[in-house]
Amino acid sequence: MAFHVLISDPLSEEGIQPLRDAENIEVTVNTNLTAESLAEKIGDYDALLVRSQTQVTREIIMKAKKLKIIGRAGVGVDNIDLDAATEQGIIVVNAPDGNTNSAAEHTIAMLMSLARNIPQAYYALKHKQWERKKYVGVELKNKTLGIVGLGRIGAEVAARAKGQRMNIMAYDPFLTEEKAEKMGIGYGTLPEVLQAADFITVHTPLLKETRHLINRDAFQKMKTGVQIINCARGGIIDEEALYEAIREGKVAGAALDVFEEEPARDHKLLELPEVIATPHLGASTVEAQENVAIDVSRDVVQFLNGGLAKNP
Ligand code: NAD
Ligand code: MLT
Numbered sequence: 261m262a263f264h265v266l267i268s269d270p271l272s273e274e275g276i277q278p279l280r281d282a283e284n285i286e287v288t289v290n291t292n293l294t295a296e297s298l299a300e301k302i303g304d305y306d307a308l309l310v311r312s313q314t315q316v317t318r319e320i321i322m323k324a325k326k327l328k329i330i331g332r333a334g335v336g337v338d339n340i341d342l343d344a345a346t347e348q349g350i351i352v353v354n355a356p357d358g359n360t361n362s363a364a365e366h367t368i369a370m371l372m373s374l375a376r377n378i379p380q381a382y383y384a385l386k387h388k389q390w391e392r393k394k395y396v397g398v399e400l401k402n403k404t405l406g407i408v409g410l411g412r413i414g415a416e417v418a419a420r421a422k423g424q425r426m427n428i429m430a431y432d433p434f435l436t437e438e439k440a441e442k443m444g445i446g447y448g449t450l451p452e453v454l455q456a457a458d459f460i461t462v463h464t465p466l467l468k469e470t471r472h473l474i475n476r477d478a479f480q481k482m483k484t485g486v487q488i489i490n491c492a493r494g495g496i497i498d499e500e501a502l503y504e505a506i507r508e509g510k511v512a513g514a515a516l517d518v519f520e521e522e523p524a525r526d527h528k529l530l531e532l533p534e535v536i537a538t539p540h541l542g543a544s545t546v547e548a549q550e551n552v553a554i555d556v557s558r559d560v561v562q563f564l565n566g567g568l569a570k571n572p
């Protein structure tokens with residue numbers, strides 16, 4: 261009997277080779293499905309593979325009568341209704357490690373771009389403006405980087421920022437003073453980190469507890485002139501509060517890779533000159549996309565053939 265696997269977001273062709281190689285698996289790639297057409301078709305499939313674009317809602321899951329497994333080629337599973345999947349006995353697997361390096365590198369690129377106004381200066385020069393005074397930046401050396409969420413990506417960012425001679429201070433409910441000391445970084449509560457930092461970068465998952473973790477109250481605690489980076493998930497930072505904090509001069513700049521609603525083409529934050537942004541590119545490298553697609557593809561092949569999934 262052949263299993264039918266649907267891939268509904270663009271995934272690396274090399275990465276999905278384990279699925280193509282499996283004799284008992286038929287792969288369909290359809291990356292142009294609307295929510296309605298996915299709901300119509302999902303009943304034919306045993307497995308669904310997605311990145312972050314496809315919203316695997318309760319409505320879709322309820323129509324997925326044959327579905328056994330959902331594979332998320334990446335870390336965040338916030339685009340999948342986990343409660344609905346659990347109720348229907350559908351296992352959800354992700355690829356937690358494959359894009360860590362890419363996301364950490366992107367965060368450092370955003371940090372450096374923010375400090376030196378590189379995107380703004382580039383844009384001005386492309387429009388024939390030679391603006392040396394306007395784009396004076398700040399050094400990273402001896403500045404404090406506050407990291408909220410010291411998991412896989414947060415820890416990699418810390419290691420790299422140390423290379424820029426920054427002081428690191430982190431908050432994570434699972435971080436202890438002892439562990440922080442071993443890593444050569446400072447440890448603080450969330451308010452302590454917010455108060456001490458010149459730059460703040462968030463690396464938590466998007467959960468009920470972390471939605472708007474960085475809100476009006478949090479901005480009040482920060483230094484005037486702080487700069488903020490979000491390469492984790494839209495929604496961890498309250499976008500309305502960030503907008504106000506920039507307009508009031510509390511926040512001097514923000515670098516955003518992610519937004520509460522994506523695609524975020526007309527977002528009002530993008531109108532502010534203090535905001536630099538990329539369209540959710542943290543994991544968009546050849547290497548990361550191959551890694552995550554391989555990891556979920558292998559898990560799906562193994563699971564459909566009666567084995568255990570590695571990353572449930
Ligand atoms: P991870 O699970 O390894 O780390 C998350 C950390 O956040 C954990 O250490 C956890 O203890 C901590 N945390 C949880 N609740 C917290 C709270 N209330 N306050 C502070 N810390 C808290 O995850 P990761 O692989 O490091 O990924 C981090 C984030 O980056 C996720 O949101 C993920 O979806 C996102 N991500 C984005 C991209 C991108 O393309 N921009 C790429 C990869 C990952
Ligand atoms: C992730 O959570 O892994 C990221 O959002 C990366 C992505 O899916 O593009």
